[in-house]
Every structure is written in C-alpha cells, then in structure tokens.
Amino acid sequence: MNEAEPITVACLDLAGTTVADGDTVESAFAEAIATLGIVSGTAAYGRALAGFHDARGESKIGIFRSLFDEPRAQAANLAFERSYDQLVDRRGLKPVPGADAALARIRGAGVRVCLLTGFGRSTQARILDTLDWWDRVDLTLCPEDVPRGRPWPDLILTAALRLGVDDVRHIAVCGDTANDMLSGRRSGASIVAGVLTGAHDHDRLLTAGATHIIPSVAAFPDLILRTPADATPTPDPG
Secondary structure (H helix, E strand, C coil): CCCCCCCCEEEEECECCCEECCCHHHHHHHHHHHCCCCCCCCHHHHHHHHHHHHCCCCCHHHHHHHHCCHHHHHHHHHHHHHHHHHHHHHHCCEECCCHHHHHHHHHHCCCEEEEECCCCHHHHHHHHHHHCCHHHCCEEECHHHCCCCCCCCHHHHHHHHHCCCCCHHHEEEEECCHHHHHHHHHHCCCEEEEECCCCCCHHHHHHCCCCEEECCHHHHHHHHHCCHHHCCCCCCCC
16 A cells, blocks of 8 residues: 555444343344254254354355355244344443444544444444444445445455445455455455454464454554554564
C-alpha cells in the first residue's frame, strides 16, 4: 500500500472480532443440534462440534447444511437463532474492549465501515440493537445479502460495490477466523488482519492468509491509518 492507495473501507467481523459474546455462539449451536437429537456426550455431538469449530466464520445456515439435509438444516438454523436470542437476553452482549473507540476512530478518519457476519439477518440486527451500533457503521451485510458466504469473497466485494470502492486494494479486513482471512485474501484487500480474541489462533489465521496478526480490534485503527513506513506486515509463512 502507498500514499496513492489509502484504505477507504474497513470490513470487520462481529462475534469474536468486535463483539465479545463468550461461548454464546457455541452454546446456541449445542442447543440447536440438541433439537435434532444430537446431545452432549455422543460421538455425533463430538463430530458436529468439531465441524462447527473448523467452520467458524462461515454462514450458520451453511454450517448446518454441511451437517444435515436441507429440512433439518433449516430447522437447526431457526433453533440456533432462537437460542442465541434467549442467551443474549440472559447473558447480554458487550463489545470487545476497545471496539467502540476503534470504530469511532476509523470513521472519524473518513474510512467507511462495514460490519460482516455469518449470522442471519435477524441475529445480526439483534446484536446491533443490543449494542446500539447502527450509527457506528455505514453498512451491514450478512449471508442473505450475497450468493455465497465466507470463505468466498462475496460479502467483501458487495461492500466494495455498495460503498463505491475504486480499487479492492483500498479495503482492509479484520476477523478472528480462518474463513475471514480466506475471504479477505480472495477479495484482493490489501490488509487482512487476524485478531486473537475469537475462534482461531495465531497459526491458524496466518496459515489462512492473514497479512497481519494483531491482539485485538483495538489495534486495527493503528494498522490501517498509519503511514506506510510504520506498517510491519506479518512475514509470509510460505
């Protein structure tokens, strides 16, 4: 990136990246598959949970489709959304420390912000309502807005189109999963930053193509707003 190629759009993930929801997603997943008779302690549960962890960042309906036929996948997805809402009621949600300030600083610098998610639209809206974040962002996108969810680049490229990006190299991506990194690299974004506050660890994010690894989203503004001389990319593992 150089002075002629500034970051003009930042695409950030929700759960695990900007939103600290603990194990709420995993708990909702466990409750959802329990409605289909897959309960803790069984081999089927272990396989499903392993598949869920591996696929974090993908659309939730996509994860359920990888495990079940279409009718059962739809039923599990509805159960997931109900369970997630109920868990939010009981446990609440809070931003990752520094996320509020990061979003404000990014937008204050004139960079437009898009929040991306693998959740369905109703769950995404519930999160934004709970955190009162609608005025923090310029655009929100979910799998229902695109032909393909992550790890494909469609969410990021749709953000680029809707926000009028001149060059995909002007996009920066921030996420906590391997699928976030894959979608970012496939989109052509010049910065694809992995954070260590969510589902996948440093090595998994790096292997998936992260250009930078940062402790949390709180460090993201420094990364995308700093001058080129200050930026220190993570070395290419290959």
